[in-house]
Amino acid sequence: MARITIFPLPGAVLYPGLQLPLHIFEPRYRAMVSDALARDRLIGMIQPQRAEEGAPLYSIGCLGRIGDVEALEDGRFNIVLEGEQRFRIVNELDVTTPFRQVEGELLEEDEDEVLAPVERASFEREARRFADAQGYAVDWDQVTRLDDYSLINGVSQIAPFDPAAKQALLEAPGIAARCELLVQLMQFFGRTSDDDKDGATLQ
Template sequence: MGANVKPTRLSIFPLTGAVLYPGLQLPLHFFEPRYRALVSDSLARDRRIAMIQPQAAVEGAPLFRIGCVGKIADVEALEDGRYNVVLEGIARFRLIRELDVTTPFRQVEAELLTDDMEEALSAVERASFEREARHFADAQGYAVDWESVARLDDMSLINGVSQIAPFDGAAKQALLEADTLAERCELLVQLMQFFGKRDSDDGGRVTLQ
């Protein structure tokens, strides 16, 4: 994996618990005026919106270091000014610094990361993941079409589960920051084991936060 030499300027949508991966899609609903302005600006320029998690659920919170740039693949402009948008992941990025801007939405300087989209798991890694995923799905009461899962390539499977898994923001961030598919797969297995546990004292699900 490498990085582009020249930094790029990105307009960001900071959203806790939401991550995007290259090659995958993320549906979003924009209703706040500042983020409606973000979509309008993006449509007028390059259709890019960068997804990144804030480190806390407060206004202006510091950002995590890794996010993913998405390109607007589909958009529905509603009569009241809101937008329904589908973002398609282009590339992960590493935050360099946040910029001082006059726009209502935040902007950053970042370097785009080049992931190996042809990376594959070993047969043992794939089998271990699918075994743990079945245990997790059964424990959580999820209905899964395992025949369809078996047909997915490794990248689509691991990144897809990482994006939609019902984990907290810290866990999702750790998955996004994994540098290789094998590392992300190993962490995903660990997280399914971790989140699958129940605290017998309060009956709640354990979290990483």
């Protein structure tokens, strides 16, 4: 178990091996960054279930290590979190700090897991279709050179899905399961875009 300082931010999902730039301006989160820099530079990114103060948290987040940091004169920070490992909340701690802390179980990641060739091909085919439908310009030569782990986590982090869908991707147990869900989400959101449905979300 680990004691984890958490940053509950709606819509912000960090994955192992990826980076998340953040602008820190609220006093409690400036205190959170200062505390992390003085200790282990670790912050747990996790989504609240509702966008309100003290809202319940989803059970799984990602531990990030502060890499680049710019301390501004007025006390704000620009930081880059580097994703290290997913964690599952065991319980939230009763603390006196202005920021929330939890006891968490660190989840093992298999960075060597690979997709079957048919899974990779199916994913790239659906990704091309989705990108074309959304009007995204993608360097597909660069994409084909990415390993499965970087590709699937990278697309999961940047894809324009709603917070519930992004949380489901983070919770997927492994690259193959995350890839399968990504394909389903691209098909789902692609269809709702084509049909011009308002407010379509995956719950």
